[in-house]
Each structure stands twice: as C-alpha cells, then as structure tokens.
Amino acid sequence: MKALVLQQPGEAAIHSVAGPAPASDEVLLKVRRVGLCGSDLNSFRGKNPMVSYPRIPGHEVAATIVESSKTHPHLTAGLNVTLSPYTQCGKCPACLRGRPNACQFNETLGVQRNGALAEYIAIPAEKLYTANLSLKELCLVEPLTVGFHAVARGRVTAEDTVAIFGCGGVGLGAVAAAGFRRARTIAIDVDDAKLAIALKSGATDTINTNREPLHEKLQELTKGRGPDVAIEAIGLPQTFRAAVEEVAFTGRVVYIGYAKEPVAYETRLFVQKELDILGSRNALPPDFHEVIRMLEQHRFPVEDTVSHMVPLEEASQTLKAWSENPAIFSKIMITMDSISSL
Ligand SMILES: NC(=O)c1ccc[n+]([C@@H]2O[C@H](COP(=O)([O-])OP(=O)(O)OC[C@H]3O[C@@H](n4cnc5c(N)ncnc54)[C@H](O)[C@@H]3O)[C@@H](O)[C@H]2O)c1
Numbered sequence: 001m002k003a004l005v006l007q008q009p010g011e012a013a014i015h016s017v018a019g020p021a022p023a024s025d026e027v028l029l030k031v032r033r034v035g036l037c038g039s040d041l042n043s044f045r046g047k048n049p050m051v052s053y054p055r056i057p058g059h060e061v062a063a064t065i066v067e068s069s070k071t072h073p074h075l076t077a078g079l080n081v082t083l084s085p086y087t088q089c090g091k092c093p094a095c096l097r098g099r100p101n102a103c104q105f106n107e108t109l110g111v112q113r114n115g116a117l118a119e120y121i122a123i124p125a126e127k128l129y130t131a132n133l134s135l136k137e138l139c140l141v142e143p144l145t146v147g148f149h150a151v152a153r154g155r156v157t158a159e160d161t162v163a164i165f166g167c168g169g170v171g172l173g174a175v176a177a178a179g180f181r182r183a184r185t186i187a188i189d190v191d192d193a194k195l196a197i198a199l200k201s202g203a204t205d206t207i208n209t210n211r212e213p214l215h216e217k218l219q220e221l222t223k224g225r226g227p228d229v230a231i232e233a234i235g236l237p238q239t240f241r242a243a244v245e246e247v248a249f250t251g252r253v254v255y256i257g258y259a260k261e262p263v264a265y266e267t268r269l270f271v272q273k274e275l276d277i278l279g280s281r282n283a284l285p286p287d288f289h290e291v292i293r294m295l296e297q298h299r300f301p302v303e304d305t306v307s308h309m310v311p312l313e314e315a316s317q318t319l320k321a322w323s324e325n326p327a328i329f330s331k332i333m334i335t336m337d338s339i340s341s342l
Pocket residue numbers: 037038146165166167168169170171188189190191194209233234235236239255256257258259280281282
C-alpha cells in the first residue's frame with residue numbers, strides 16, 4: 001500500500017510499504033481523512049523527541065471499516081468511524097487508576113508508532129467510535145477531545161465562569177466543551193480571527209490581550225471574583241502564571257499547554273486561594289462521546305475551523321509550506337481519496 005513517510009526531518013514522500021495485518025482484536029480500516037496538528041509539524045521539523053525516523057505520521061482520523069469486526073457486531077463493513085490514537089499498558093499507575101489517557105507508556109499513532117497517513121490501518125475495535133457525522137466532522141473529533149478532557153478535569157458546570165487562555169486547535173475544544181456545558185465561557189487570545197471562531201464555538205465573551213487589559217476585563221466580567229475555572233492551552237510562562245493569578249479563590253486551574261521552559265510562580269497563591277491545580281493530557285472515552293454528541297448537534301463551526309483540505313499527493317509540499325509559514329494555516333486536513341492511484 002501507499003503511505004506518506006517522514007524519512008528524516010524535513011523530508012516527507014509517498015512510499016510503498018507493507019499493508020497492516022490485523023490482529024484478532026483489530027479492525028482493518030481504509031483511511032479517508034487525516035487532520036494534522038502541531039505535533040505532526042514538530043515531527044516534520046525533527047523537534048519531537050518521541051519520534052524516530054522513518055515514521056508515518058497522522059493520528060486524527062476518519063476511516064471506513066473494510067471488514068466487519070467479529071467481536072464487536074456494531075462495527076460493520078462500510079461504516080465510517082473515528083478513533084482514539086493512544087495505547088494503554090494496563091499496568092502503570094495511571095492505567096491501574098482507570099486513567100489510561102495518561103498511561104506512562106502510551107504510544108500515540110504517528111508518534112511512537114506508525115500513523116494514519118496510509119491507505120489502510122488496523123486498529124483495536126475498542127478504540128473505534130461510530131457517529132452520525134460526515135468524514136470531515138469525524139476527523140475533527142480527536143483534536144476536540146483534548147479540550148473536552150480539560151473541561152472534565154476542571155469539573156465545569158453551568159454554574160461556572162471559565163476563562164480559557166488560547167484558542168488554537170486545543171483551546172477551541174475547551175471553549176466548545178465549556179459552552180456545551182452551558183458555563184459562562186471567556187475566550188482569551190491575541191488573534192481576533194481565533195476569537196471570532198471561539199464565539200461561534202460557544203464562548204460568551206472574548207478578551208484580546210493585545211488590546212485589552214486581562215485583569216481588569218476578567219474582574220469586570222466576573223463582578224470582581226475572578227473565573228471559577230482557568231484553563232491554559234498555550235504553554236507560555238506568563239499565561240501559566242496568569243491562570244493562577246486570575247482564578248477565583250478556591251477555583252480550579254487546568255493546564256493543557258506544554259511550557260517549553262521552566263515557569264516561576266508565586267506559590268503563595270496556591271495556598272492562599274486553596275486552588276485545585278490540575279494537569280490534563282489526551283482524553284478518555286467519555287470525552288470522545290461528548291465531542292460526538294456536540295458535533296451531532298451541529299454546535300461547532302466545522303467549516304470555519306478547517307483552513308485547508310489537501311489531497312495526499314500535496315501533503316509533502318503542504319507540510320513544508322506550513323513549517324515555513326505557520327501563521328497562514330490553522331487546521332490542515334488530508335483527503336486520502338486518490339491514494340490507491342498514486
Ligand atoms: N495536554 C495535551 O494532551 C496536549 C495535546 C495537544 C497539545 N497540547 C499543547 O497545547 C498547547 C496548545 O496547542 P495548539 O495546537 O492549540 O497551539 P496553537 O499554536 O494552535 O494555539 C495557541 C493559541 O494561543 C494564542 N496565543 C499565543 N500567545 C498568546 C498570548 N500571549 N496570550 C493569549 N493567547 C496567545 C495563539 O494566537 C493561538 O491561537 C501547546 O502547548 C501544545 O503543546 C497539549
């Protein structure tokens with residue numbers, strides 16, 4: 001079969017590779033759409049320490065079942081599905097506590113093992129999700145689950161005011177999740193275009209911190225209390241700190257962003273405010289189900305979110321263009337329809 005292979009950093013090309021041989025618990029899928037995210041860009045640039053080469057990237061997937069599952073009767077040939085790209089070892093502390101999303105030995109599709117930019121993949125039946133959604137929507141499920149998981153970690157309810165720092169692919173999922181739970185949802189970014197999409201995704205208020213003073217604006221919107229929940233989805237030291245500084249007394253702070261440098265804190269605030277400070281990584285099955293429910297209710301601006309639909313034969317040059325000029329791309333989705341003729 002054909003696949004897009006990263007031979008080494010900066011070099012992606014279509015190659016012929018061996019097709020998958022599904023194990024007894026796995027289902028053979030024909031890949032239809034693959035979304036790209038920041039981690040694929042890092043892999044292309046050679047900046048992801050978890051990737052070795054050659055590697056087939058891709059972990060945001062819409063696919064069609066080729067052969068019905070023998071163990072899961074609802075997974076029949078011809079059905080379109082999406083999938084969870086993570087593995088779980090079953091033995092580490094996270095797995096034993098029922099939180100396999102944070103498995104110590106997780107191997108994400110396209111990162112520690114070969115991914116979905118291929119004609120066919122074989123995936124365990126328990127990792128597949130069916131839904132009443134288009135291929136494009138199915139392909140958006142996984143990236144949205146990351147923000148949904150963060151909102152679940154923050155125990156957000158309709159009583160809460162939630163401030164979300166960053167409305168990129170990940171933060172937008174958190175905005176949609178908080179909105180879906182009917183919380184008052186304040187989206188924070190430095191980019192008006194991102195904030196406009198956040199408003200269509202469920203935000204009730206926005207703050208552009210390039211133009212507006214963050215603290216005064218949050219105080220005004222929360223009658224001087226501060227938000228009940230602050231979610232960081234950028235990964236910068238100043239927004240890591242702002243989450244703790246701005247959140248209400250006894251509030252919850254949820255970190256999704258990976259900071260690329262150490263962050264210095266006024267730890268007095270952790271104690272004085274008696275904060276719950278939580279990390280959030282990947283997602284669990286209930287997060288997948290919640291995203292699917294939201295998309296089925298057409299509560300997310302799918303068309304505004306996907307900036308580029310690109311056939312597989314243009315994937316290599318698109319990765320190069322994205323790497324050279326990241327600002328002009330938001331979500332790139334690769335269509336795999338022509339792959340067998342390449
Ligand atoms: N925890 C997880 O499981 C997980 C999964 C995927 C990604 N991540 C991390 O989440 C973070 C966000 O990922 P992404 O793909 O959405 O990134 P992104 O670059 O698409 O989005 C970042 C957003 O932050 C905005 N921004 C930048 N500087 C800002 C500032 N000073 N104030 C306000 N807004 C600012 C940008 O305009 C952009 O909209 C990254 O750190 C990434 O590594 C975590």
